[in-house]
Amino acid sequence: MQHPVVIVGASMGGLRAAEALRRFGYLGPITAIGDEPYAPYNRPPLSKEVLATEVSHEAVAFLQRTATQDVNWVLGSRVVSADLEHQTVTDANGEVYPYGVLIVATGLRPRRLEVANGMLAGRHAVRTLDDAIGLRAELVPGAKVVIMGSGFIGCEVAATARKLGCDVKVVGPGTYPIVRPLGVKLASELQRRHESQGVEFFMKRKVVDLLGSSRVEGAVLDDGTVLECEVLVEAIGSHENTEWLQGNDIDVTAGVLTDDALRAVRASNGAPWNNVFAIGDVARFVNPIFDEIPRRVEHWNIPTDSAKRVGKVVATMLGDGVGGAAAAPAELNEVLNEGFAPIPSFWSDQYDMHILAYGLLGLADEIKLIDGELSGDCVFGYYRAGKMVGVCGIGLRSVVQKYRSVFTVEGGKA
Amino acid sequence: MLKIYVDMEKCQHYGQCVFEAPDIFRLNSDDKLEYTATADDSERGNIEAAIDVCPMQAIFLVD
Numbered sequence: 001m002q003h004p005v006v007i008v009g010a011s012m013g014g015l016r017a018a019e020a021l022r023r024f025g026y027l028g029p030i031t032a033i034g035d036e037p038y039a040p041y042n043r044p045p046l047s048k049e050v051l052a053t054e055v056s057h058e059a060v061a062f063l064q065r066t067a068t069q070d071v072n073w074v075l076g077s078r079v080v081s082a083d084l085e086h087q088t089v090t091d092a093n094g095e096v097y098p099y100g101v102l103i104v105a106t107g108l109r110p111r112r113l114e115v116a117n118g119m120l121a122g123r124h125a126v127r128t129l130d131d132a133i134g135l136r137a138e139l140v141p142g143a144k145v146v147i148m149g150s151g152f153i154g155c156e157v158a159a160t161a162r163k164l165g166c167d168v169k170v171v172g173p174g175t176y177p178i179v180r181p182l183g184v185k186l187a188s189e190l191q192r193r194h195e196s197q198g199v200e201f202f203m204k205r206k207v208v209d210l211l212g213s214s215r216v217e218g219a220v221l222d223d224g225t226v227l228e229c230e231v232l233v234e235a236i237g238s239h240e241n242t243e244w245l246q247g248n249d250i251d252v253t254a255g256v257l258t259d260d261a262l263r264a265v266r267a268s269n270g271a272p273w274n275n276v277f278a279i280g281d282v283a284r285f286v287n288p289i290f291d292e293i294p295r296r297v298e299h300w301n302i303p304t305d306s307a308k309r310v311g312k313v314v315a316t317m318l319g320d321g322v323g324g325a326a327a328a329p330a331e332l333n334e335v336l337n338e339g340f341a342p343i344p345s346f347w348s349d350q351y352d353m354h355i356l357a358y359g360l361l362g363l364a365d366e367i368k369l370i371d372g373e374l375s376g377d378c379v380f381g382y383y384r385a386g387k388m389v390g391v392c393g394i395g396l397r398s399v400v401q402k403y404r405s406v407f408t409v410e411g412g413k414a
Numbered sequence: 415m416l417k418i419y420v421d422m423e424k425c426q427h428y429g430q431c432v433f434e435a436p437d438i439f440r441l442n443s444d445d446k447l448e449y450t451a452t453a454d455d456s457e458r459g460n461i462e463a464a465i466d467v468c469p470m471q472a473i474f475l476v477d
């Protein structure tokens with residue numbers, strides 16, 4: 001029998017890959033291995049509305065479709081190594097899984113503050129359901145919350161914690177929260193709106209030490225300021241989960257480098273592995289809408305878009321996987337040549353602000369208000385060398401949406 | 415015939431569904447989601463794609 005398609009990482013990317021394989025006609029065995037104990041669930045609500053109410057798997061679980069009911073989900077199991085030459089992965093219990101095709105969907109994990117007395121209670125990251133359950137229990141009215149990091153997740157947790165009646169301070173390295181990628185005007189306005197809700201900001205600062213013996217009691221900033229702190233939220237970026245791929249001829253600097261079919265490429269000569277793919281947050285790929293520079297894109301639409309691309313390629317390559325013929329080389333080539341040019345999209349909810357964006361805002365060298373007013377609903381355009389690379393609005397969703405069609409590949413491919 | 419249901423408690427009117435199934439979903443002049451509650455079987459693929467891209471996972475398909 002043919003070896004299964006093995007997906008490592010059983011989150012959104014993993015689920016969407018399994019669905020796409022079935023949709024494009026592959027009926028053979030699929031094994032999805034994930035180290036979390038839960039079936040795939042949706043992460044964005046973990047810093048937003050679900051954190052404000054009750055955090056449970058039920059509230060965030062993805063709907064499971066009948067087509068993927070026969071997927072072999074191996075949950076609570078951590079893959080520790082891979083051998084791409086011999087086509088196997090091995091989990092922490094020593095179980096070896098041979099594969100025909102490997103799909104890497106291991107995403108990211110939060111970077112944590114490294115301090116001498118690091119083992120204090122009251123420290124939290126926000127990536128997994130368990131993280132959110134632990135944090136939710138401590139966000140009680142009056143709790144003194146310090147948030148490290150003023151990116152999207154830091155700001156969302158700040159808004160949610162304020163809603164829950166906590167005392168909230170945000171410590172961030174930039175001039176304004178989310179200044180990259182939003183730009184100074186929108187970011188300073190965002191800070192103003194947070195401040196009007198009672199959040200205090202300590203910008204161009206970082207936490208360098210913690211006080212407390214068993215539980216965190218204070219956060220020490222680099223200018224010597226000490227913030228009283230009962231709950232510390234660490235939202236200071238992330239690491240790619242690629243250690244398990246080390247030792248193979250594969251480029252894992254800052255994510256798994258892929259070609260435009262999301263095939264992992266060899267570090268030695270840049271040639272793709274025909275049966276190793278990467279999707280979602282962990283994949284680093286060129287998006288021809290923008291330029292030729294491979295990037296990881298941590299937006300929610302990427303797992304779905306990349307999984308669809310991979311599902312189609314793999315299903316074409318393997319056929320139905322249960323005895324039917326695989327596609328002719330010409331047909332496979334055609335699918336490989338379809339290219340990959342997903343339109344990055346993200347949103348964020350903070351208080352009554354609904355932020356919606358398309359494109360890669362961070363590439364801009366010029367940012368302009370193009371609709372509305374800064375103090376109310378507004379839309380900003382982001383341009384590089386005069387060409388729009390992003391659009392972002394607070395409210396005014398239908399205006400933002402109108403610009404989505406701007407993001408196409410010049411010359412028309414993909 | 416397919417039956418479509420959107421949980422309006424969850425929906426935040428991002429309109430991502432509109433791009434996948436424009437014959438079913440639209441944003442009205444107030445930027446609020448409106449949708450057609452029934453559809454022909456031929457729309458299944460588009461509606462499933464809309465379900466996939468809904469950030470709030472608010473869309474449900476009842477056969």
Ligand SMILES: Cc1cc2nc3c(=O)[nH]c(=O)nc-3n(C[C@H](O)[C@H](O)[C@H](O)COP(=O)(O)OP(=O)(O)OC[C@H]3O[C@@H](n4cnc5c(N)ncnc54)[C@H](O)[C@@H]3O)c2cc1C
Nearest residue numbers: 009011012013034035043044079106107108280281300346
């Ligand atoms: C709190 C939060 C809020 C967010 N909000 C937004 C938002 O508003 N808008 C937006 O666009 N995006 C948002 N995102 C980003 C979005 O959720 C991610 O882009 C998406 O989850 C990526 O999916 P993925 O499947 O690629 O990776 P992940 O969801 O990270 O899944 C990877 C999975 O692999 C598992 N894994 C890792 N290593 C191993 C191993 N060795 N063996 C087995 N399993 C392993 C991990 O435990 C995890 O379950 C948010 C993310 C978070 C955390």
Ligand code: SF4
Nearest residue numbers: 425426428429431468
């Ligand atoms: S994508 Fe989901 S949240 Fe957005 S408008 Fe459609 S149903 Fe509502």
